[in-house]
Amino acid sequence: MAQHLKSSKSTFLNVLRHSLAFGSPSHASRHLRQKLPHGGPPSIKKVSPNPLTRLCNTMVDTLSSSHEDTNSQVMDFPGGKVSFTPEIHFISESNEERVPCYRVLDDNGQQLPNSQFVPVSKEIAVKMYSDMVTLQMMDNIFYEAQRQGRLSFYATAYGEEAINIASAAALSPDDVIFPQYREPGVLLWRGFTLQEFANQCFGNKSDYGKGRQMPVHYGSNKLNYFTVSATIATQLPNAVGAAYSLKMDGKDACAVTFFGDGGSSEGDFHAAMNFAAVMEAPVLFICRNNGWAISTPTSDQFRSDGVVVKGRAYGIRSIRVDGNDALAMYSAVHEAREMAIREHRPILIEALTYRVGHHSTSDDSTRYRSADEIEWWNKARNPLSRFRTWVESNGWWSDEAESDLRSRIKKEMLEAIRVAEKTEKPNLNHMFSDVYDVPPLNLREQELLVRQAIKSHPQDYPSDVPL
Amino acid sequence: MASLLGRFCRKLVVPGSAHGSRMISTTACDSEAVKSLNLYSAINQALHIALETDPRSYVFGEDVGFGGVFRCTTGLAERFGKNRVFNTPLCEQGIVGFGIGLAAMGNRAVVEIQFADYIYPAFDQVKRVFPTLEFDFSTAEFLIRGFNSQIVNEAAKFRYRSGNQFNCGGLTIRAPYGAVGHGGHYHSQSPEAFFCHVPGIKVVIPRSPREAKGLLLSSIRDPNPVVFFEPKWLYRQAVEEVPEHDYMIPLSQAEVIREGNDITLVGWGAQLTVMEQACLDAEKEGISCELIDLKTLLPWDKETVEASVKKTGRLLISHEAPVTGGFGAEISATILERCFLKLEAPVSRVCGLDTPFPLVFEPFYMPTKNKILDAIKSTVNY
Secondary structure (H helix, E strand, C coil), X not given: CHHHHHHHHHHHHHHHHHHHCCCCCHHHHHHHHHHCCCCCCCCCCCCCXXXXXXXXXXXXXXXXXXXXXXXCCEEEECCEEEECCCCCCCCCCCCCCCCCCECCECCCCCECCCCCCCCCCHHHHHHHHHHHHHHHHHHHHHHHHHHCCCCXXXXXXXXXXXXXXXXXXXXXXXXXXXXXXXXXXXXXXXCCCHHHHHHHHHCCCCCCCCCCCCCCCCCECCCCECCCCCCCCCHHHHHHHHHHHHHHCCCCCCEXXXXXXXXXXXXXXXXXXXXXXXXXXXXXXXXXXXXXXXXXXXXXXXXXXXXXXXXXXXXXXXXXXXXXXXXXXXXXXXXXXXXXXXXXXXXXXXXXXXXXXXCCCCCCHHHCCCHHHHHHHHHCCCHHHHHHHHHHHCCCCCHHHHHHHHHHHHHHHHHHHHHHXXXXXXXXXXXXXXXXXXXCXXXXXXXXXXXHHHHHCHHHCCCXXXX | CHHHXXXXXXXXXXXXXXXXXXXXXXXXXCCCCXXXXXXXXXXXXXXHHHHXXXXXXXXXXCCXXXXXXXXXXXXXXXXXXXXXXXXXXXXXXXXXXXXXXHHHCCCEEEEECCCHHHCHHHHEEECCCCCEEEEECXXXXXXXXXCCXXXXXXXXXHHHHXXXXXXXXXXXXXXXXXXXXXCHHHCCCCCHHHHCCCCCCEEXXXXXXXXXXXXXXXXXXXXXXXXEEEECCHHHHCEEEEECCCXXXXXXXXXXXXXXXXXEEEECXXXXXXXXXXXXXXXXXXXXXXXXXXXXXXXXXXXXXXXXXXXXXXXXXXXXXXXXXXXXXXXXXXXHHHHHHHCCCCCEEEEECCXXXXXXXXXXXXXXXXXXXXXXXXXXXX
16 A cells, blocks of 8 residues: 555656656657656755646645755756846847848949858859749740740749849759749759759640649749649748758758748748748748738738848747849858758757749739839849859859840740740549549549540530540 | 609620620519719629718728729829728738728628639638647647637627627628639639538628629628629629619528529629520520529528529539539538429539639630520430
8 A cells, every 4th residue: 555655746746847857759848858857856945936837836845754955946847947027128129239140242243241151152152043043034934935926924033043043053852842833943953854843844744733723833843843733832841841840850951941931921831840840840941031921011920030041930040141142042052951950959040032023924013013123023033144254253154145145045935935835735534533533433434434525525625635 | 754764674785705795584673873884893883882871880991992903992082081091901811801800890891802712821710720729748838729810810800709798790702703704723723512501690792783783782781791792704894784872682591593493503793604605505496494593692592592493403604713622512412401302404614623713714614595595405405
């Protein structure tokens, strides 16, 4: 009987001690356990304001025969030690100064004195610049194609070429990408060809997505770039799960996810950031703060100092970067990646930039912002010209190289469109495949019905979809 | 001239679409001033009237300030001010949750979800189960079971869970839905069936500009939370004579928009224009079709449909949403219960397929006029 009572008592003590520490999964409570004094909760001289803690502590004192010395100005609430203050003081809603923005090049592409950055080789720098030009030209030509009625839809990345290319350049091919929809440059860097882009936009049989989605909804498992979905910020928690997988497999790789200023308002942003911190996931959150979410300016989006300050709220290390500075982007992503993988932690990068283009071909942004503003960003703060100046200053580029590149890309693009346009669409059976791994009975039945309908009324159906 | 027009059938003209121009007659109304309006303009008019007639009403959502991506909110912010008509941050759960709070304080909150395809984060706000707190002795952990959600768990249950001490009846959620020709997975969805499964909210879908204005005003003023799906395909395409005054069309009342004797067809929204074409073609082959616009899907007007099917003995339902678990299944089951002995043939459903809404394959996916016509014939010849 005594034995039973004793074991009950120690069980109960453990329960009390454990509940004080708010028992939780090992990776999180490791932090808590370190903070707790060895041997259990201290007996305290000051009375805790928390009634539950007070009760537990009183009972522990009564039942336990050991006493600990304690610092009377500090209390172990669930979550760790915190010191008291007799002053009533609210933390200000903002810092006096905004978080400064890291940059390496000035507006004219001159390297700033004392700038810290990760050096890039000639080869990388030239590829970076060339890909930025390619991205811009690809956007020009596809946008025009939509205006001519050859494409149903398009969205450009004008103004954000440095974010696209420089971030990709700083990553390894094994890092898995969870894009929003304005980061085709990452695919471009990794080797997605202009033809492959065109195939998806035209939804032909060579499109890896099998013609199921609107243009710009690219994806490539070969290049570790998860397929775009138009829903905002849904990719953020996905990226965290993927990062956790990479950590469990011990890979030298991280997950990288992109989103806009608008995306940071979604609930999924909160969920993802919090999970990433708690799960200690090696994921980079790269926010393209381009000032606009369709017609909504950032002043209607949040009242914080942008997105970078939100990192600290979740316990996530963060940096604000000039997104139109290719060298700064490269360095920030490079360093962030290393920290994420080595230290198993998420990093938040807020890349400040400007959405020079309309939201998409369904938008006319002059309806809500001035054409002058757009023009200014296009000319004075252009990421391409800034980086070109720096690349040329190293003797790695020239006017001749520029015109050679542009004429080659133009030719390639026009050819890619020509081929994509005349390539037939995916076969009808691809409407029914991939809903599940294997088509279930109801889909097999529906395919038969559809094929019957086509036989009876062929005029109702497009002739370029092979049956 | 306007009064003369008022005495005749109002004609809905849908020009330049793949299905050719269509005409749907709506019932003639009083001789009042009318104006030829498209769907987004009619909705815009309803919103102007709603804000004008109730100073405690608000319109908000993503990008509504500059008029909205479909122009439904044009001129509202300028006229009523940014305190009543405003952009929200990009967050559907926040939009609906905030709207519920406003409505619970006695205001009318008319919120816009930019595309019905994006309504799911807010779906959660459609319902909240009371969290239960349990203590697990083996691990000494408090386990909180429960989940938050706005439309299902909050809006739908607000009145019921509080014993009618509180309600958020002033909430109306508007969202464009349905195929548009090139919308793909995320700009074409018809999610009405999910919401029809939630007691406590109403689901309303107009078929035309005139209907939209009247139904929207009814929805806004209805003392229950309403989800109002607008057929985006018709925003510009549909043009109709719309009365300029403040009028309401009752909820939960279906309308027989075409009388017939051989088969009853039931539909809603843009699909009715397709069904009307099938009815015209069927008539040429001697089949007399009765066409019903359900208008309100929850709670739906069973009596009108039942009366029609008892007359015709046959039922065909058509909707863009995938057939499995679509709202047609509910109609079919109910009519079967009520009209079993009167049915001459199984209930037919001509609907979208059980796949995500595809881009290139959209023409194959859609319930076309000819698919409906074939089903009419096979039902009549059963």
